[in-house]
Amino acid sequence: MADKPRRPRAETPKGFRDYFGAEVTERKAMLDRIAGVYHRYGFDPLETSAVETVEALGKFLPDVDRPNEGVFAWQDEDADWLALRYDLTAPLARVAAQYRNDLPSPYRRYAMGPVWRNEKPGPGRFRQFYQCDADTVGSGSVAADAEICAMLADCLEEVGIPRGDYLVKVNNRKVLNGVMEVAGLAGADKHDERGIVLRAIDKIDRLGPEGVRALLGEGRKDESGDFTKGAGLSAEQAEVVMGFTTAKRDTGAETVARLRNLVGGSVVGAEGVAELEGIAALLEAQGYGPDRIVLDPGVVRGLGYYTGPVYEAELTFEILDEKGRKRQFGSVAGGGRYDGLVKRFTGQDVPATGVSIGVDRLLAALRAKGRVEGAAAGPVVVTVMDRDRMADYLSMVGELRRAGVRAEVYLGNPKNFGNQLKYADKRGSPVAVIQGGNEAEKGVVILKDLILGAKIAESATLEEWKDRPAQVEVPRGELVAAVKRMLGQ
């Protein structure tokens, strides 16, 4: 006998997932709110395709010390390499260069959509996830950076994170570069060391000061025994760097004074401090005080391409992790100034600054706080008692829908009525409509309040509910009005 061909496996590819129902609508509601803020700030939407040339994307992936990092790429018919975008910044840089003669300058754009990373998947880490970015291309002014920070704060409040539950932290790479200069790490031959220092500081929340100090020196062995090579700094050099990470003071002015002290005679460092001072002044003038936006030298952002101000939004409330332990929720958005990305294409300096909101993390935070919106009520289900009267049942759903009530007729095999009620339950249906032959003759329908019914079944004695019937009979002509009453509409 010939082998039967094997059936295909019904599986999502490894590291990918499907989103159902409320998962989709809740994210959409959040994105719509953020888009509303971006729009009010004058940003225009841009939607690039998922596919870019590898050449245009360049190599700017974050987390360069993680294994299996990379993109999903393939060769097209002309042997050019194409890839799925790994973020929304690289496509923006390409667009800014490609359409530089047509776009307004400065160009404020927002973009939202999935990005793809060919990385090892893990719990809560998927290979496709959403980003939601806003960037200003063509402005070197710190007003552009300040605006992004203010907009980020507004976005968080707009989606339901109240003031006090978040902080936008601002720092400047130039200050760090100044500190590196003071520590004797400025030379071209110190490129690798600077990279290790940057990534070490970026991990201060997770590793603590001692962990960072180890990475600045010889290196660090983690809990699993894996050793990460350090930057090889002397104790004095490490001290300078650590001084930077702990330079935060109670007020912005004090932090600025401390940083000015730390960067000493470094020109780039002094420039960075002045920029921070400018951003703080503009934000203060608009009423964005330290309850919302603070200077914090502990923030450096891992990405190599940042050239000036960097910022990060952190949620400050505690949640319970998978193991039931309390922990800070942490970062949900970040960004900064990247003046070199468009220059890659054009050779000309084009300053740019922007932010990316981690949509899925932010949504998880809102869920943890019970503050999501967008979950839709299930439909009213019109059951089928008599297969031959399908047209009657369809008329009922038609009337309900025209009145704005979400409704559907049961389309499965109607033989077993219990299955129809089980279906209504699975759909989260608030009301079931029933009309058998007797009811049809009498010109009535029966409405079953499934939410009340569930409450009765779950908690109360019959006595308690007897004057609130979970089931009523109403004239056929009053179907829509009675259903709306039951739904509280």
Added chain:
Amino acid sequence: MADKPRRPRAETPKGFRDYFGAEVTERKAMLDRIAGVYHRYGFDPLETSAVETVEALGKFLPDVDRPNEGVFAWQDEDADWLALRYDLTAPLARVAAQYRNDLPSPYRRYAMGPVWRNEKPGPGRFRQFYQCDADTVGSGSVAADAEICAMLADCLEEVGIPRGDYLVKVNNRKVLNGVMEVAGLAGADKHDERGIVLRAIDKIDRLGPEGVRALLGEGRKDESGDFTKGAGLSAEQAEVVMGFTTAKRDTGAETVARLRNLVGGSVVGAEGVAELEGIAALLEAQGYGPDRIVLDPGVVRGLGYYTGPVYEAELTFEILDEKGRKRQFGSVAGGGRYDGLVKRFTGQDVPATGVSIGVDRLLAALRAKGRVEGAAAGPVVVTVMDRDRMADYLSMVGELRRAGVRAEVYLGNPKNFGNQLKYADKRGSPVAVIQGGNEAEKGVVILKDLILGAKIAESATLEEWKDRPAQVEVPRGELVAAVKRMLGQ
């Protein structure tokens, strides 16, 4: 001297494009409206990832006679082949099989998002485009097909295609199969012939009856001289098939009678006719008359996987094509019943039916009729007369934004004031706000009505407009109120 590395090209990959501003918001507004209808009908959203295994996708691409057809595919680290989805139906079939124990049955779902085709790009044909689908999985009832047709009509009206400007045409593959039986084309050895017949009928709008007749016979040479091989039918066989394509009569009942005649003793053909009759009766009972939904045997849909009812929405108004010639706009949506797609995975019969709306074509139609919504007004632009007072200008935009007015400060180099007004023009800005040193001292701002200004510049004599100044001076405290007045808010 060493060669400098070549700069990357700032180009979208061939066959892909970028969407800017109103192109994005107009599409989103349309998708939101369609999602509203789908939701009201009880359909739940599903968002699968862009990436599927090639195994799960299967080979169900339409247009099998077009060259370079295919998917964008690559091998992952385990040597499994992955690909970008080419439609939203194949992922649904995978989901229906993968989660068959958890999903409600019947499962009504909608999905909207980009799909990718590795095909030769052409004018208006891109390798990434949007689809917007609704399907019911797990119901074999013709009520499910009728519901999809009614919903499709509702969607078209909801996005702005009035009754009379569209027609949903319904047919049934089983009727065609019955006709094939009568024509002696039922055998397993006639598979290729049946395919050619199917694709020939699908082209009747474009080729006319004579073109189709040629393809049913020996074949057809097109205008460019290319020859397409025909099905090799005899004149009698071709006559039977042609009789089917022209079976449409003035009323549904007459069309059904004619089809019943044509399928003769074929069991499957009679089943198809009965299904069509059932769909027509259900639609009629709900008031979807032939001004909206008609039986039309000319519709067969090219896809090989359809097993029963098929439907297509056509826009019936004329537009001017690229060459200024009048033509019918044509098809914007289509679908049908495909009872075999889930069975691929599970081996069990799972009936399913659904529709896909061609979002980009529908949007083009709405644009041609001037009926799009979603284009956003440009922002109020606060100009920068005095670089040192950036905080003041930011306060102005802050106040405007808090009042719900889209506004921004000019973030480019403020030196040349003319450039700022050019920028405001490029942004489609309705109002420019100006405050130089004199105005600041006097505590006023100047508002320039750019829309009125443009009208004056373009059409009218100064005389005509002199009592409607395009520029007013208002106290700083009245900025928001005065701008809102100017915007008519």
